[in-house]
Amino acid sequence: MPQSSSSSKKHGTDQPDIGGPASKSQRTKMVKSSDDTEKKNLAKKLKELEISVPIVYGNIAFWLGKKASEYQSHKWTVYVRGGTNEDISVVVKRVVFQLHSSFNNPTRVVDGPPFELSESGWGEFEIVITLHFHNDVCEKPLHLYHHLKLYPEDDSGPMSTKKPVVVESYDEIVFTEPSEGFFSRVQNHPAVVVPRLPAGFALPPPVPLEDADKRRRGDTKDHTLSQWFSNFSEADELLKLAAARQQSNLLL
Numbered sequence: 001m002p003q004s005s006s007s008s009k010k011h012g013t014d015q016p017d018i019g020g021p022a023s024k025s026q027r028t029k030m031v032k033s034s035d036d037t038e039k040k041n042l043a044k045k046l047k048e049l050e051i052s053v054p055i056v057y058g059n060i061a062f063w064l065g066k067k068a069s070e071y072q073s074h075k076w077t078v079y080v081r082g083g084t085n086e087d088i089s090v091v092v093k094r095v096v097f098q099l100h101s102s103f104n105n106p107t108r109v110v111d112g113p114p115f116e117l118s119e120s121g122w123g124e125f126e127i128v129i130t131l132h133f134h135n136d137v138c139e140k141p142l143h144l145y146h147h148l149k150l151y152p153e154d155d156s157g158p159m160s161t162k163k164p165v166v167v168e169s170y171d172e173i174v175f176t177e178p179s180e181g182f183f184s185r186v187q188n189h190p191a192v193v194v195p196r197l198p199a200g201f202a203l204p205p206p207v208p209l210e211d212a213d214k215r216r217r218g219d220t221k222d223h224t225l226s227q228w229f230s231n232f233s234e235a236d237e238l239l240k241l242a243a244a245r246q247q248s249n250l251l252l
Contacts, residue, residue, distance in 0.1 A: 029174040030138050045177040052193045053091050054083025058168030060225050061150040065161035072120050074150045078127055079116035086191035087218030089113045091137050098128035113218035124148050136182045168230045
């Protein structure tokens with residue numbers, strides 16, 4: 001993981017903490033615009049089908065203890081990972097992290113997995129995380145917003161150099177009407193949730209997955225920080241997402 005030194009101005013203290021503890025769940029539907037449809041009209045779409053990709057994004061922050069200074073109190077890592085730590089590069093091509101303007105080169109581009117960025121500083125601020133997808137997935141990028149957390153919510157006790165602050169959010173990215181090529185390429189990939197096809201529905205043969213060693217290089221199951229990752233219960237998240245969908249339907 002990259003390690004560099006930057007100081008950040010602490011700001012946003014009078015803004016709501018949108019990061020929160022590891023309990024935020026949502027479902028983001030990626031709908032192609034009419035322009036996208038025009039550009040891809042040669043690719044056959046699978047009508048009324050959806051492909052979903054569970055992801056988790058957030059940050060882990062370690063207090064430096066005796067090594068902490070006025071402008072270097074924490075080392076932290078912000079990241080996007082698969083919901084079950086699978087390699088999401090089958091769908092995500094690159095991730096752009098937009099840091100506070102006080103950092104050197106605040107726009108950081110990560111072109112391959114693991115999609116993460118490590119830095120150091122003392123201030124909390126909002127990070128814009130932009131996911132860019134492969135061409136056969138979606139041309140429209142997805143913007144996520146994460147409030148970097150360095151300090152625990154309960155600051156009554158002493159900070160620890162051994163136990164980090166972890167803040168994560170769960171999201172389910174839904175791609176509507178995928179192309180046959182996209183579906184065939186990811187239908188057997190463990191990071192992707194594909195629907196059961198109707199009886200008699202024929203697809204081209206699935207694209208062979210990359211070798212296991214290459215896929216393991218992109219997952220985060222053996223990540224050095226994995227012991228601190230949150231375990232999102234699939235059943236609990238499905239209930240939360242179902243409630244969110246029901247609420248959305250009521251507003252339509």
